[in-house]
Amino acid sequence: MLRALVAGLAVAGAFGAAAPAQADDGGPLTALVDAAAQRLQTAEPVAANKWNTKGPIEDPARVEQVLTSVATDASARGVDAQRVRRIFADQIAATEAIQHSRFAQWKLDPAAAPTTAPDLASSRQLIDGLNRAMVEQLAAQWSLLQSAQCGDRVRDATEAVSDTRQLDEFYRRALWFVTRSYCG
Numbered sequence: 001m002l003r004a005l006v007a008g009l010a011v012a013g014a015f016g017a018a019a020p021a022q023a024d025d026g027g028p029l030t031a032l033v034d035a036a037a038q039r040l041q042t043a044e045p046v047a048a049n050k051w052n053t054k055g056p057i058e059d060p061a062r063v064e065q066v067l068t069s070v071a072t073d074a075s076a077r078g079v080d081a082q083r084v085r086r087i088f089a090d091q092i093a094a095t096e097a098i099q100h101s102r103f104a105q106w107k108l109d110p111a112a113a114p115t116t117a118p119d120l121a122s123s124r125q126l127i128d129g130l131n132r133a134m135v136e137q138l139a140a141q142w143s144l145l146q147s148a149q150c151g152d153r154v155r156d157a158t159e160a161v162s163d164t165r166q167l168d169e170f171y172r173r174a175l176w177f178v179t180r181s182y183c184g
Contacts, residue, residue: 026160
């Protein structure tokens with residue numbers, strides 16, 4: 001399954017194909033949560049690339065570049081840049097956790113390790129596009145994210161996205177972690 005996901009993302013990245021159709025409607029935050037789930041799924045090809053190139057999972061320079069970019073985009077849209085940085089810090093932490101998990105699996109079962117992976121540039125291009133989509137959705141839903149209904153709406157969207165994308169328990173936990181700081 002991992003190889004199929006990596007191959008599928010590699011093909012999508014290589015040909016610039018759109019991500020799979022958006023998850024079923026789980027309310028007004030579905031597009032945001034769905035983009036976050038898609039971004040989590042980029043951890044697979046990124047981990048495969050880093051495994052094959054012996055690259056480190058953590059890349060502080062890239063993290064800072066991403067956080068600065070999303071904060072700048074958020075600020076330009078009139079959204080709290082520091083809060084958006086925290087939201088994306090959670091997203092990055094969850095993505096790194098997935099990569100660590102894959103490395104551990106492959107270390108214990110080398111036969112399951114990927115032998116090919118897309119280059120990091122194609123994965124980063126997809127990630128950058130998802131980051132822009134997420135900031136756009138954060139800005140579009142900012143008033144809801146400040147409201148008393150936010151927690152219920154995040155839960156509805158997270159459950160709908162998890163079900164539609166058929167996320168396993170590990171990815172479901174990662175998605176809950178990612179969305180934990182959406183409300184405030």
